[in-house]
Amino acid sequence: MNYTQNPFASTHSLDTNPFDDPPQQSASAANAARLEEIRRREQDLERREAELNNKAEHIRRHGRNNFPPFFPLIYHAINEEIPEASRPLITRLYQLWLVLFGTLIINFVACIFILIGGASGGGSDVGASLGYCIFIIPLSFLLWYRPIYNGYMKVKPSFYLFHLNFYFFFGGFHLLFSLYMIIGIPGTGSAGLIQTIRMFSNHSWAAAVLGLVATVGWTIQGAGNAWYYREPRDTLWKRETKLHDVIRLRLNWQATAPRRTSREAKKERAMVLVRGLYKQQTTQWLIEQQARAQSGDNK
Numbered sequence: 420m421n422y423t424q425n426p427f428a429s430t431h432s433l434d435t436n437p438f439d440d441p442p443q444q445s446a447s448a449a450n451a452a453r454l455e456e457i458r459r460r461e462q463d464l465e466r467r468e469a470e471l472n473n474k475a476e477h478i479r480r481h482g483r484n485n486f487p488p489f490f491p492l493i494y495h496a497i498n499e500e501i502p503e504a505s506r507p508l509i510t511r512l513y514q515l516w517l518v519l520f521g522t523l524i525i526n527f528v529a530c531i532f533i534l535i536g537g538a539s540g541g542g543s544d545v546g547a548s549l550g551y552c553i554f555i556i557p558l559s560f561l562l563w564y565r566p567i568y569n570g571y572m573k574v575k576p577s578f579y580l581f582h583l584n585f586y587f588f589f590g591g592f593h594l595l596f597s598l599y600m601i602i603g604i605p606g607t608g609s610a611g612l613i614q615t616i617r618m619f620s621n622h623s624w625a626a627a628v629l630g631l632v633a634t635v636g637w638t639i640q641g642a643g644n645a646w647y648y649r650e651p652r653d654t655l656w657k658r659e660t661k662l663h664d665v666i667r668l669r670l671n672w673q674a675t676a677p678r679r680t681s682r683e684a685k686k687e688r689a690m691v692l693v694r695g696l697y698k699q700q701t702t703q704w705l706i707e708q709q710a711r712a713q714s715g716d717n718k
Contacts, residue, residue: 495568505571508650515643516564522636523552526600529610529629536623538614540606547608555596562589590648597641601634611637 486495494500501509530548534541563586570582603611615630 500572509568515640518640520556526610526633527552529633532626532629536626543606544608551608563593594645597637601637
């Protein structure tokens with residue numbers, strides 16, 4: 420008889436004894452997985468702590484403003500301020516504005532190479548393209564991107580309608596400006612299609628390539644803005660329809676207010692009359708009862 424054998428050990432391959440110790444290999448694997456999970460959580464906590472410290476330092480220096488990064492003037496946070504349903508639209512429009520920003524810089528550099536290539540009107544192109552960089556970049560952000568950002572950020576319908584109408588007005592001008600820059604008329608500050616063809620014909624390869632890139636940039640941001648121009652328009656039409664329905668209901672309510680007031684006044688007068696008649700009848704009945712009681716006593 421083997422006294423070292425575990426009496427509780429299973430002799431069947433398909434049966435596991437619950438009193439057996441767990442295998443060392445599986446225990447070590449579980450410990451390793453647990454340590455890896457703890458390490459991952461520590462790294463995540465360190466990352467969040469660093470983000471919070473950076474945000475606190477930024478707020479201490481510049482306040483809540485975070486845009487533009489090199490000189491914060493306004494607060495811009497799509498994930499925090501824009502409702503989740505509208506974030507894709509605002510994100511695409513912001514990306515298109517970034518494309519516009521890069522296209523204006525490339526257009527300015529292309530105009531410099533056009534001037535170096537000896538094209539007529541090169542000086543005017545450089546001056547105009549520099550003016551575009553100085554004025555179009557901030558104005559495009561403030562006049563058509565920021566209004567639609569604020570429109571989708573606000574909750575009140577009046578704010579929404581005001582900002583979106585502002586966007587439609589200046590966004591339409593921006594679409595016309597993009598078409599104008601795609602054409603690339605010489606001397607207008609645009610390294611667009613006509614200027615690019617001229618540079619390829621004159622074998623000014625640097626100016627031609629930069630002009631081609633600028634033309635592609637103008638086309639992408641112009642076509643993108645034209646595509647997304649319709650979505651806020653449809654939303655605005657729905658909001659205006661809803662707002663007009665609300666205004667019509669309020670006007671109808673106000674128009675029927677005198678009739679409701681007259682009906683309520685008539686109802687109140689009728690109730691006063693009924694209460695007066697009831698009180699009069701009650702008083703008369705009490706008097707009659709007292710008279711009957713006195714006549715009974717006299718008898």
